[in-house]
Amino acid sequence: MPWRLLRFALSKEHPEPRMFTAHEKLKPSYDAVIIGAGGHGLASAYYLARDHGIKNVAVLEKGYIGGGNTGRNTTIIRSNYLTPEGVQFYDESLRLWQDLSQDFDLNLFYSTRGHFTLAHTDSAIRTSRWRAEVNKHFGIASEVVGPDFIKKAVPQIDISCGGHAPIMGALYHAPGSVARHDAVAWGYGRGADQRGVEIHQQTEVLSIDVQGGKIKGVKTSRGYIATEKVLCAVAGSTPRILKMVEIDSPLYIHPLQAMVSEPVKPWLDPILVSGSLHIYISQSARGELVMGASLDPYEVQSTRSTLDFPEGLSAHMLDMFPFLSNVKVMRQWAGMADMTPDFAPIMGKTPVEGFYLDSGWGTWGFKATPVCGKTMSYTLANDTNHPLITGFTLDRFRNYALTGEKGAASVGH
């Protein structure tokens, strides 16, 4: 590898091909248009081209590849959810993650760490047991462990949390992992690009042409495109796009913030989540502590961040790890989380023919990137909801058939 790097010093031109082809112009029409070049949109494009032979596809991105929630999330990957629909769906995603680096020939820094959901109350222990039983039923490694087990995995932790929120146990999920988020978007993007998909950055969808209840095309900041199929994968911008096609939904947008510390020596192997303290933490390959909390308390459709956030998060973090009081915070940021009332996504076909939705990914959709690509490409290619997503369709609300995932998704990501 170091010798290969030498080429960059010796050559006047950049000696590697660019990762993505830059396309001068939009074509007048495509077989399908995907709105949003985040992980979900790009994964859908990749599997459309690779598995379904649909290559005349444009991915339209108003900013840059991976600049939405894909590049802002804290990269926790796990499958220990609460509902059978959720557990099966996320488990399939976890399976797909395993050979993605090989598939892309790109290092995703996929790192299996083990994931603890800490329980500080009797009711949290009860939910942990419930989740462990559902998980085991579907063959997923998930168990309730006691304070000694936690202390052994993380010797630096103050199990009593300063005396006011003692940790009583945890739900432990050995396959819990983290991965490099940008690389996921780049890997899917490059794979799609190589198979003929066009990725157009700096191209915003301004309106959608619907005639007689069917998709006819989209108007973009760079001109009109005719198409009969549109996949909307825009996370926090979904309500704006739904307005263009006049579909009502329960989606609401709150910012979700996160921050990282300066890099420190590796000391924290697993991923820790505390529902009671509303915090979670892991250590990145670079040594930064990646930290997050629960949603901002009210609706905002922008990525502004606040000072209240690092203050509140730090106070709770110090309950668990008092020695971090000397560590500096390096960066903080926010993403727009598209939330649903039952903490399950909204996916699949919609009342508008040819308009497919991949949304409601709120604070938990990074781990689902591969399986969303798989299931949404199938749904679009066959005009039939993939069997794994039938519990997540928009009409579940009208039918009062919700998929209650809150117990496993609220702070846990």
Place this chain on the structure above:
Amino acid sequence: MKIMTCPINGPRPVSEFFYWGALREMPNPDTASDDEWAAYVFNKSGAPGVKKEWWCHTASNTWFIAERDTEKDLVLRTYLYGEGE
């Protein structure tokens, strides 16, 4: 620190307030169709705009209406329910 104005207590830090959600008209449960009722229970106007919202100043338990630009996060007006028009 973000400041919000309680109609009774004046400007206070936003951390003293609790957000309840948009002000919405309830359809008549006796005459609404199942679809209308489900839309009322679940659907939201999730796109940005200037919205009327319920807020509460928790320290004094004062419930009131705020008109807020939800994209810029700017509070334009606050008033007690029924006193704003």
